[in-house]
Amino acid sequence: xxxxxxxxxxxxxxxxxxxxxxxxxxxxxxxxxxxxxxxxxxxxxxxxxxxxxxxxxxxxxxxxxxxxxxxxxxxxxxxxxxxxxxxxxxxxxxxxxxxxxxxxxxxxxxxxxxxxxxxxxxxxxxxxxxxxxxxxxxxxxxxxxxxxxxxxxxxxxxxxxxxxxxxxxxxxxxxxxxxxxxxxxxxxxxxxxxxxxxxxxxxxxxxxxxxxxxxxxxxxxxxxxxxxxxxxxxxxxxxxxxxxxxxxxxxxxxxxxxxxxx
Numbered sequence: 001x002x003x004x005x006x007x008x009x010x011x012x013x014x015x016x017x018x019x020x021x022x023x024x025x026x027x028x029x030x031x032x033x034x035x036x037x038x039x040x041x042x043x044x045x046x047x048x049x050x051x052x053x054x055x056x057x058x059x060x061x062x063x064x065x066x067x068x069x070x071x072x073x074x075x076x077x078x079x080x081x082x083x084x085x086x087x088x089x090x091x092x093x094x095x096x097x098x099x100x101x102x103x104x105x106x107x108x109x110x111x112x113x114x115x116x117x118x119x120x121x122x123x124x125x126x127x128x129x130x131x132x133x134x135x136x137x138x139x140x141x142x143x144x145x146x147x148x149x150x151x152x153x154x155x156x157x158x159x160x161x162x163x164x165x166x167x168x169x170x171x172x173x174x175x176x177x178x179x180x181x182x183x184x185x186x187x188x189x190x191x192x193x194x195x196x197x198x199x200x201x202x203x204x205x206x207x208x209x210x211x212x213x214x215x216x217x218x219x220x221x222x223x224x225x226x227x228x229x230x231x232x233x234x235x236x237x238x239x240x241x242x243x244x245x246x247x248x249x250x251x252x253x254x255x256x257x258x259x260x261x262x
Contacts, residue, residue: 037098041091046082046114050095051075075099077128078107081117083153088118096125103128105262106174110134111144111161113153120157123172131169132262135179135255137236141165166237166253175251179239181231183258229257 033056041048054073077095082088106128108116122128136144141162148154161168169177228242235241235255242256 039095041095043082043088043091044084046084046088047079047109048082048088048091048118049078050099052098073100074104075102076105076107077103077122079109079115080106080119080122081113081115083114089121092118092121092125099126101126104130106131108133111136111141113148113155113158117155117157120172123174127173129175131174131177132180133169133177135181166239170253177253178228178242178260179253179255180260181255181257184232226262228254228260231255231257
């Protein structure tokens with residue numbers, strides 16, 4: 001069964017003016033709603049989950065029109081495959097219509113065929129720009145291939161991935177692929193400069209935030225910057241080690257340690 005969750009948050013720059021502000025042109029009023037939709041797609045044996053965060057501009061009184069369109073959006077997919085191609089294809093068509101034919105990030109939990117055999121279709125219908133996938137050395141990739149052989153799910157695609165995972169992803173139109181190493185017992189989470197966000201006081205009306213409020217140091221907005229931890233150990237493949245000081249989005253293939261975040 002498909003389950004969809006919506007979490008509205010309202011953003012506004014509506015605030016009292018001061019005598020000093022009256023000397024300058026007023027900023028146009030902006031009132032917008034952030035809507036978060038998460039869908040567990042019913043594809044049978046496999047995994048296909050998607051999420052969409054959309055910002056919709058509305059009127060000052062909060063009334064939303066029937067034909068409103070998002071002014072900004074972010075979409076992601078977590079795992080993309082199924083042993084039932086008919087169910088998967090139907091859900092993929094619905095996802096494409098929802099995300100306007102684009103996927104910002106694809107997360108892959110593991111490489112069993114029933115969790116990745118829909119990626120080619122995803123890249124054809126709503127291609128992902130960035131992919132986050134577990135880093136596996138050649139022996140670990142071989143174990144996944146042998147597991148697929150045991151279940152009768154091995155394919156030419158899985159053999160190509162075993163041979164060259166970087167070429168496999170970049171050849172499917174991905175701009176950036178991040179191979180994430182598993183965590184270690186001595187891993188320490190990255191430091192945070194502020195307490196987590198507080199709860200929404202009125203879930204029915206949403207939380208109002210002024211768009212002209214500049215984010216202060218240590219606020220939640222500052223923690224949205226990309227942080228990639230440098231990989232540990234030796235890397236056999238020709239992958240670029242993640243740079244913890246980099247904040248700009250770069251294209252290519254990278255390997256990063258557990259504890260990285262986007």
